[in-house]
Amino acid sequence: MKKKATIVDIANKLGITPSAVSKAFSNHPRISEKTKSAVLKTAEQIGYQRNALASGLRNGKSELIGVIVPGIHFNFFATAIKGIEETLTKKGYNVIITQSHDKYEDEKRQIEGLLRAQVEGVMASLAIETKQSDHFKKLINQVPVVLFDRTFEDIGASTVTIDDYQGATIAVSHLVEKGYTKIAHIGGYSSISAFRKRIEGFKDALQKYGLSIREEYIHQAKPNENEGSRIANELLNLSDPPNAIFAASDFLALGAIRTLKLRGIKVPDQFGVVGFSNEPFSSQVSPSITTIDQHSEMMGVMAAKSMIDQLQFLAEGRDFVSQKQILTPKLIVRESSSR
Amino acid sequence: MKKKATIVDIANKLGITPSAVSKAFSNHPRISEKTKSAVLKTAEQIGYQRNALASGLRNGKSELIGVIVPGIHFNFFATAIKGIEETLTKKGYNVIITQSHDKYEDEKRQIEGLLRAQVEGVMASLAIETKQSDHFKKLINQVPVVLFDRTFEDIGASTVTIDDYQGATIAVSHLVEKGYTKIAHIGGYSSISAFRKRIEGFKDALQKYGLSIREEYIHQAKPNENEGSRIANELLNLSDPPNAIFAASDFLALGAIRTLKLRGIKVPDQFGVVGFSNEPFSSQVSPSITTIDQHSEMMGVMAAKSMIDQLQFLAEGRDFVSQKQILTPKLIVRESSSR
DNA sequence: TTGTAAGCGTTATCAA
DNA sequence: TTGATAACGCTTACAA
Numbered sequence: 001m002k003k004k005a006t007i008v009d010i011a012n013k014l015g016i017t018p019s020a021v022s023k024a025f026s027n028h029p030r031i032s033e034k035t036k037s038a039v040l041k042t043a044e045q046i047g048y049q050r051n052a053l054a055s056g057l058r059n060g061k062s063e064l065i066g067v068i069v070p071g072i073h074f075n076f077f078a079t080a081i082k083g084i085e086e087t088l089t090k091k092g093y094n095v096i097i098t099q100s101h102d103k104y105e106d107e108k109r110q111i112e113g114l115l116r117a118q119v120e121g122v123m124a125s126l127a128i129e130t131k132q133s134d135h136f137k138k139l140i141n142q143v144p145v146v147l148f149d150r151t152f153e154d155i156g157a158s159t160v161t162i163d164d165y166q167g168a169t170i171a172v173s174h175l176v177e178k179g180y181t182k183i184a185h186i187g188g189y190s191s192i193s194a195f196r197k198r199i200e201g202f203k204d205a206l207q208k209y210g211l212s213i214r215e216e217y218i219h220q221a222k223p224n225e226n227e228g229s230r231i232a233n234e235l236l237n238l239s240d241p242p243n244a245i246f247a248a249s250d251f252l253a254l255g256a257i258r259t260l261k262l263r264g265i266k267v268p269d270q271f272g273v274v275g276f277s278n279e280p281f282s283s284q285v286s287p288s289i290t291t292i293d294q295h296s297e298m299m300g301v302m303a304a305k306s307m308i309d310q311l312q313f314l315a316e317g318r319d320f321v322s323q324k325q326i327l328t329p330k331l332i333v334r335e336s337s338s339r
Numbered sequence: 340m341k342k343k344a345t346i347v348d349i350a351n352k353l354g355i356t357p358s359a360v361s362k363a364f365s366n367h368p369r370i371s372e373k374t375k376s377a378v379l380k381t382a383e384q385i386g387y388q389r390n391a392l393a394s395g396l397r398n399g400k401s402e403l404i405g406v407i408v409p410g411i412h413f414n415f416f417a418t419a420i421k422g423i424e425e426t427l428t429k430k431g432y433n434v435i436i437t438q439s440h441d442k443y444e445d446e447k448r449q450i451e452g453l454l455r456a457q458v459e460g461v462m463a464s465l466a467i468e469t470k471q472s473d474h475f476k477k478l479i480n481q482v483p484v485v486l487f488d489r490t491f492e493d494i495g496a497s498t499v500t501i502d503d504y505q506g507a508t509i510a511v512s513h514l515v516e517k518g519y520t521k522i523a524h525i526g527g528y529s530s531i532s533a534f535r536k537r538i539e540g541f542k543d544a545l546q547k548y549g550l551s552i553r554e555e556y557i558h559q560a561k562p563n564e565n566e567g568s569r570i571a572n573e574l575l576n577l578s579d580p581p582n583a584i585f586a587a588s589d590f591l592a593l594g595a596i597r598t599l600k601l602r603g604i605k606v607p608d609q610f611g612v613v614g615f616s617n618e619p620f621s622s623q624v625s626p627s628i629t630t631i632d633q634h635s636e637m638m639g640v641m642a643a644k645s646m647i648d649q650l651q652f653l654a655e656g657r658d659f660v661s662q663k664q665i666l667t668p669k670l671i672v673r674e675s676s677s678r
Numbered sequence: 679t680t681g682t683a684a685g686c687g688t689t690a691t692c693a694a
Numbered sequence: 695t696t697g698a699t700a701a702c703g704c705t706t707a708c709a710a
Contacts, residue, residue, distance in 0.1 A: 053396045054687035078417040286625035393703035
């Protein structure tokens with residue numbers, strides 16, 4: 001392993017001092033063009049790279065941003081991270097990615113790890129198991145925080161979400177227009193605000209259309225295929241079963257469709273299904289799944305921009321007022337509801 | 340923003356010196372149990388977190404590992420990163436994720452950014468556009484490097500790959516067993532060794548079964564759905580078209596199946612298709628796609644372990660001999676080839 | 679067992 | 695325009 005070149009090496013080579021070299025790199029006004037170009041040239045020659053640890057220690061900027069997501073292998077988070085990484089890299093930041101596995105304890109541990117690394121800010125989407133916000137309240141006192149998709153309300157951090165309430169009403173409206181009148185909902189746990197709002201939007205949309213809200217038509221579960229399948233079975237076993245499902249995730253919708261197929265119920269003719277998230281597979285399965293798109297990459301980009309804004313304000317010593325950005329979700333009509 | 344606590348704060352509070360505090364944290368033998376527990380207690384009280392920038396600068400360990408992948412939104416890489424992150428986090432490392440967008444220039448830029456951040460090692464999967472290895476050769480002289488999935492051969496870095504050659508022969512054997520005799524291949528570009536080996540395995544397997552190698556049956560393309568669709572069309576337009584396709588990616592297979600459907604050719608009855616990668620959608624589409632599983636998460640785990648080994652050797656001042664680990668791919672039989 | 683002091687590489691302040 | 699110096703927070707010989 002080659003020892004890394006430092007500004008001292010450059011200084012020695014040119015017979016000047018480290019401080020002059022430093023000025024050359026930072027485009028300091030009080031340095032001659034001649035030495036500046038000489039420094040840049042030898043830096044290039046000997047393959048010098050600024051040591052971010054040292055400069056970070058000196059001026060309190062690690063150029064690191066931490067990201068905590070439940071799991072990176074979920075398409076939504078992977079895509080959001082893509083947007084985050086690209087936006088922050090352009091501004092010279094490196095992005096540390098960590099996973100909470102939807103566990104409160106892991107989330108706490110990851111926050112500590114990120115603080116140790118001296119990240120300048122943290123972007124996070126909450127673990128399902130996270131019911132209390134103390135760890136984030138503490139975090140907000142240390143660095144700028146941007147929460148996206150799965151957030152706390154009123155915690156004082158900037159947030160970027162989609163309008164889950166509106167997404168649910170769009171889905172229900174669509175099903176009603178297609179003539180489905182007995183609509184059930186398979187939701188995620190209401191402790192997560194995104195899922196809670198989908199439930200609220202679902203209920204309010206039913207009322208708007210004069211449809212009754214039946215508690216036996218509303219379930220909460222982990223958003224995976226098996227749960228969707230299991231709950232669809234329960235719904236079909238009711239004495240008066242529904243004829244449509246609005247699921248809070250495409251995985252739940254997929255599981256529900258699997259059950260419907262097994263029980264010989266035709267989708268969309270006899271039964272309509274709308275999912276949520278626009279997973280890549282949803283356009284590929286048969287029947288393809290009508291869904292609500294969340295603009296996942298855009299959400300990452302906007303969250304990252306919000307982080308950059310906060311960092312900017314902080315650097316200028318100005319007060320930053322946290323802001324909530326809410327994206328409008330988009331209905332994508334496919335086969336599972338097109339009768 | 341609250342100012343962060345340092346070991347000096349702890350030292351002052353306890354009327355001891357920073358060096359004693361440091362020893363307490365590092366479990367130094369020459370420190371009393373009493374002061375150690377006192378230090379730990381006040382650290383807890385005032386919410387002290389070790390500054391990794393400072394300790395990293397002091398002892399040359401940033402506790403950072405850099406990862407470069409073509410794009411994090413591809414399921415394979417997202418899943419591999421999941422394995423990498425979990426393995427390295429357990430050992431106290433933070434993982435910086437960057438994307439090359441399959442571009443050589445971006446890959447170079449990301450390497451520089453990671454070196455600036457003083458990463459202790461770099462794990463990478465090569466960009467499609469990367470044809471030369473100079474940037475990685477330089478990198479290997481600076482920090483341990485582990486290449487996974489898309490690698491250079493004989494560059495002196497440890498690698499973790501699957502046996503692409505074997506994967507291709509398994510796929511062809513399966514198609515032959517199912518009675519498909521005119522097998523075409525839609526591959527990725529042969530500049531990437533993984534794709535090149537699939538082509539080689541494909542050809543050799545044909546020979547093994549006494550089938551002729553017809554160059555008009557072999558194509559190279561970017562591994563996406565549209566290319567699969569386009570090339571399948573070309574293949575079907577041949578005067579003597581194939582009756583099976585082994586595609587080097589599930590996306591290519593998906594595109595091919597789309598074309599076959601459009602042209603009224605029954606899969607699998609008239610035409611067999613085998614993909615590669617076991618994408619999440621492949622089990623969900625209709626017909627579901629027979630494919631080769633790459634053990635993506637396991638590959639991430641093994642690559643991370645290989646990195647940890649190298650770091651260990653380096654720390655102990657021992658020489659490390661780079662090693663190549665090759666995973667055996669696994670055939671997953673589904674509808675697209677089951678006649 | 680604890681304290682002293684130097685140093686990791688960079689940058690900001692001040693002096694030359 | 696350049697140089698000397700101190701400091702960021704932590705670690706580690708070495709001295710006490």
